[in-house]
Amino acid sequence: MDKKIPYKIYLEESEMPKQWYNVRADMKNKPAPLLNPGTLQPVTLEEMSHIFCEDLAKQELDDTTPYFDIPQEIQDFYRMYRPSPLVRAYCLEKELDTPAKIYYKFEGNNTSGSHKLNSAIAQAYYAKKQGLKGVTTETGAGQWGTALSMACSYFHLDCKVFMVKVSYEQKPFRREVMRTYGASVTPSPSNTTEVGRKILAEHPGTTGSLGCAISEAVEAATTNEGYRYVLGSVLTQVLLHQSVIGLETKAALDKYDIHPDIIIGCAGGGSNLGGLISPFAGEMLRGENHYQIIAVEPASCPSLTRGHYAYDFCDTGKVCPLAKMYTLGCDFIPSPNHAGGLRYHGMSPVISQLYDDHIIEARSVEQTAVFEAAERFARVEGILPAPESSHAIRVAIDEALKCKETGEEKTIVFGLTGTGYFDMVAYEKYNNGEMSDYIPSDETLAAEFAKLPKVE
Amino acid sequence: MDKKIPYKIYLEESEMPKQWYNVRADMKNKPAPLLNPGTLQPVTLEEMSHIFCEDLAKQELDDTTPYFDIPQEIQDFYRMYRPSPLVRAYCLEKELDTPAKIYYKFEGNNTSGSHKLNSAIAQAYYAKKQGLKGVTTETGAGQWGTALSMACSYFHLDCKVFMVKVSYEQKPFRREVMRTYGASVTPSPSNTTEVGRKILAEHPGTTGSLGCAISEAVEAATTNEGYRYVLGSVLTQVLLHQSVIGLETKAALDKYDIHPDIIIGCAGGGSNLGGLISPFAGEMLRGENHYQIIAVEPASCPSLTRGHYAYDFCDTGKVCPLAKMYTLGCDFIPSPNHAGGLRYHGMSPVISQLYDDHIIEARSVEQTAVFEAAERFARVEGILPAPESSHAIRVAIDEALKCKETGEEKTIVFGLTGTGYFDMVAYEKYNNGEMSDYIPSDETLAAEFAKLPKVE
Numbered sequence: 001m002d003k004k005i006p007y008k009i010y011l012e013e014s015e016m017p018k019q020w021y022n023v024r025a026d027m028k029n030k031p032a033p034l035l036n037p038g039t040l041q042p043v044t045l046e047e048m049s050h051i052f053c054e055d056l057a058k059q060e061l062d063d064t065t066p067y068f069d070i071p072q073e074i075q076d077f078y079r080m081y082r083p084s085p086l087v088r089a090y091c092l093e094k095e096l097d098t099p100a101k102i103y104y105k106f107e108g109n110n111t112s113g114s115h116k117l118n119s120a121i122a123q124a125y126y127a128k129k130q131g132l133k134g135v136t137t138e139t140g141a142g143q144w145g146t147a148l149s150m151a152c153s154y155f156h157l158d159c160k161v162f163m164v165k166v167s168y169e170q171k172p173f174r175r176e177v178m179r180t181y182g183a184s185v186t187p188s189p190s191n192t193t194e195v196g197r198k199i200l201a202e203h204p205g206t207t208g209s210l211g212c213a214i215s216e217a218v219e220a221a222t223t224n225e226g227y228r229y230v231l232g233s234v235l236t237q238v239l240l241h242q243s244v245i246g247l248e249t250k251a252a253l254d255k256y257d258i259h260p261d262i263i264i265g266c267a268g269g270g271s272n273l274g275g276l277i278s279p280f281a282g283e284m285l286r287g288e289n290h291y292q293i294i295a296v297e298p299a300s301c302p303s304l305t306r307g308h309y310a311y312d313f314c315d316t317g318k319v320c321p322l323a324k325m326y327t328l329g330c331d332f333i334p335s336p337n338h339a340g341g342l343r344y345h346g347m348s349p350v351i352s353q354l355y356d357d358h359i360i361e362a363r364s365v366e367q368t369a370v371f372e373a374a375e376r377f378a379r380v381e382g383i384l385p386a387p388e389s390s391h392a393i394r395v396a397i398d399e400a401l402k403c404k405e406t407g408e409e410k411t412i413v414f415g416l417t418g419t420g421y422f423d424m425v426a427y428e429k430y431n432n433g434e435m436s437d438y439i440p441s442d443e444t445l446a447a448e449f450a451k452l453p454k455v456e
Numbered sequence: 457m458d459k460k461i462p463y464k465i466y467l468e469e470s471e472m473p474k475q476w477y478n479v480r481a482d483m484k485n486k487p488a489p490l491l492n493p494g495t496l497q498p499v500t501l502e503e504m505s506h507i508f509c510e511d512l513a514k515q516e517l518d519d520t521t522p523y524f525d526i527p528q529e530i531q532d533f534y535r536m537y538r539p540s541p542l543v544r545a546y547c548l549e550k551e552l553d554t555p556a557k558i559y560y561k562f563e564g565n566n567t568s569g570s571h572k573l574n575s576a577i578a579q580a581y582y583a584k585k586q587g588l589k590g591v592t593t594e595t596g597a598g599q600w601g602t603a604l605s606m607a608c609s610y611f612h613l614d615c616k617v618f619m620v621k622v623s624y625e626q627k628p629f630r631r632e633v634m635r636t637y638g639a640s641v642t643p644s645p646s647n648t649t650e651v652g653r654k655i656l657a658e659h660p661g662t663t664g665s666l667g668c669a670i671s672e673a674v675e676a677a678t679t680n681e682g683y684r685y686v687l688g689s690v691l692t693q694v695l696l697h698q699s700v701i702g703l704e705t706k707a708a709l710d711k712y713d714i715h716p717d718i719i720i721g722c723a724g725g726g727s728n729l730g731g732l733i734s735p736f737a738g739e740m741l742r743g744e745n746h747y748q749i750i751a752v753e754p755a756s757c758p759s760l761t762r763g764h765y766a767y768d769f770c771d772t773g774k775v776c777p778l779a780k781m782y783t784l785g786c787d788f789i790p791s792p793n794h795a796g797g798l799r800y801h802g803m804s805p806v807i808s809q810l811y812d813d814h815i816i817e818a819r820s821v822e823q824t825a826v827f828e829a830a831e832r833f834a835r836v837e838g839i840l841p842a843p844e845s846s847h848a849i850r851v852a853i854d855e856a857l858k859c860k861e862t863g864e865e866k867t868i869v870f871g872l873t874g875t876g877y878f879d880m881v882a883y884e885k886y887n888n889g890e891m892s893d894y895i896p897s898d899e900t901l902a903a904e905f906a907k908l909p910k911v912e
Contacts, residue, residue, distance in 0.1 A: 081838060150838055173629075177883075180834060180883050379606075382537060431635045
């Protein structure tokens with residue numbers, strides 16, 4: 001064991017980031033602008049401010065300011081659960097018998113159970129600052145809804161969560177955590193919105209979809225005085241807030257003069273990956289350093305590895321702006337897999353552009369291999385990982401095993417975004433040998449690509 | 457906000473305890489010895505070694521050695537999740553508008569979700585050291601079974617958990633966490649043991665009890681070559697291992713010259729309370745210092761506040777040794793409450809003696825008041841507490857509100873033993889206004905006291 005590096009590197013509170021980093025400022029090829037779905041023109045600040053909080057809309061559109069001060073109120077909240085530990089995975093290294101040095105940044109050490117809280121508290125803060133009564137959002141797997149409920153509770157904001165009906169019924173514990181934090185949780189589609197009533201009339205027995213929940217949340221935000229809509233991934237404002245992950249990681253590594261060779265993150269909408277890699281990608285963009293950055297996605301929802309880079313709708317309801325991103329088509333429904341947070345049809349425009357510019361690479365993995373890695377990790381490192389996070393674990397283990405073959409002592413850093421306490425149904429399936437893999441056929445994807453909107 | 461004290465006080469790894477503290481060494485009135493249920497004579501080391509690991513049996517009987525070295529292997533494991541943070545509850549203080557200073561030692565930051573891991577890893581280590589194949593245990597609420605599964609997985613020991621059938625069925629997620637860590641989980645009563653088959657024949661539809669699960673686990677330990685039985689509370693060896701909580705707490709407080717006035721812990725069998733308070737109680741026993749130490753128990757299972765101090769059986773099956781302790785009678789079945797870890801009929805003999813000697817005091821609280829405190833705490837401090845831990849929160853809030861009335865700036869420290877992720881059914885009941893309080897009548901208790909074994 002390397003005596004110099006502790007099991008867990010904690011920053012002092014005084015060493016915590018006081019600014020977020022906006023990687024777009026260092027990108028020569030900027031992410032393409034969001035387009036108004038009606039006019040196909042770039043969305044203006046004014047248009048955006050009808051749906052989003054003003055300060056957040058400004059952050060969304062700003063691709064030149066490299067650093068944003070983190071307001072003191074948010075710094076205070078961060079101190080309740082941050083800095084998160086950068087853990088040296090000594091036990092996993094030993095288990096794998098690898099010369100690689102493995103580190104993970106663990107973001108699950110808060111009650112929401114994931115990194116989502118980093119942006120939820122920021123979005124709640126700006127809503128409060130604007131004098132709003134509350135915010136609306138949708139949630140599928142429930143990590144984002146949980147985080148937002150906690151954040152709104154802290155700032156005494158009302159929080160209306162539209163939860164996909166099937167999740168509402170199958171994940172009652174997630175629902176109750178949100179209610180414990182004072183959120184109202186409505187199964188979607190519901191009769192509380194026009195769009196919900198319309199869908200219920202057309203499809204009386206539907207169990208809902210994320211696209212429908214987004215449409216209801218947006219309607220609730222725009223028809224209730226003093227409300228705005230908030231979102232937990234994909235948007236560049238979210239990546240900005242999540243940069244706290246990468247900034248802390250970099251500070252902790254620098255403290256011990258550690259240079260990572262490989263940086264790995266799971267990627268659904270890109271919130272965690274974008275946050276983790278931003279300062280490292282920034283160094284690459286400025287030509288100061290080089291890293292191998294790997295985005296890991298499920299083989300069942302392979303937006304980066306098999307998607308098209310094109311303008312597409314962000315939601316299946318097609319009410320939100322169009323974004324240029326790697327996408328499988330906004331109607332693509334991934335086959336059932338247990339990483340609910342990685343089932344989005346597209347990818348953050350920032351991540352998409354970095355991928356297109358070869359700053360990051362991507363890999364897709366199958367879920368049985370993911371759970372095999374999850375269980376192996378859990379047994380030696382003592383943390384039960386979320387299925388989403390376990391995609392990164394899978395590739396970290398693969399890379400460490402390559403080092404074992406070649407004898408290379410690479411330093412691997414991966415993001416462990418959350419815990420799997422609410423995903424035991426998936427673990428049960430794996431434990432019982434009942435888990436399958438799903439890979440969409442080329443024909444399925446081609447049919448979706450044919451439907452992409454013709455913008456360029 | 458007091459700028460000097462950070463939100464979370466973390467010890468450096470080099471400051472972590474390297475020895476456990478055995479409070480019995482400083483007790484003038486020693487806890488009474490365990491008695492063999494057949495002979496009513498003190499249990500010998502040899503007798504104990506048939507059921508328990510040898511080193512653990514030695515620890516159980518040693519009331520003169522003040523410090524035991526923590527083996528390096530256990531220290532290494534502790535470093536994966538320890539030191540646990542001592543958190544300054546700035547947000548709760550603000551919410552209560554109290555001049556009191558509130559701290560909590562948070563033991564839920566590991567996948568088992570509670571402090572139980574501190575002793576589980578120690579017991580697994582000694583089992584491994586003795587060359588055993590595995591260990592057996594019972595679990596009700598599931599915290600102990602989860603912790604032991606993790607510990608056994610780390611040392612590649614087999615782990616047979618007998619889980620009360622009703623919990624096995626109602627808490628499938630707890631069960632799956634244990635299975636994910638490689639434990640075999642058997643619903644009790646089962647047909648895998650003689651006692652289980654006997655009970656099933658007599659009560660075909662029974663959903664089991666902790667007493668029955670203990671009997672099955674003990675039988676499985678004594679009839680399988682290379683197995684021993686382990687237990688997560690009540691025993692003095694468990695309090696010894698859990699002293700790591702109190703030693704870290706004291707080191708963290710000393711680092712900032714903080715003197716606690718009040719120390720609060722929830723108490724079921726006494727594992728957490730005994731661990732948290734041991735170094736402080738030691739100072740009181742040696743006449744070096746004074747603290748107000750408060751044990752908090754459910755009003756539905758009030759062993760300290762309404763029990764008798766007498767010899768009683770540790771298990772309802774009456775196969776285990778008798779212990780002198782505050783007890784409600786080994787047949788006492790508490791009315792349904794949602795703090796599964798606080799439903800034991802007795803109390804650790806060490807805690808019982810300290811209580812009898814007025815080193816600690818005790819208070820009982822009702823569960824709706826407990827969940828009110830839990831939710832209030834969760835909303836401002838961002839941690840979803842276990843129902844058990846929330847008993848301590850309730851009294852910490854009560855004491856802080858007293859300070860608000862009197863203007864006293866007392867320093868309050870309480871133990872936050874775990875997280876409530878697997879207790880959302882209870883939170884749901886509370887959220888829906890469907891939770892009731894239960895207090896056993898004097899008549900009920902008198903009937904149980906009349907059945908206590910006549911030993912003295």
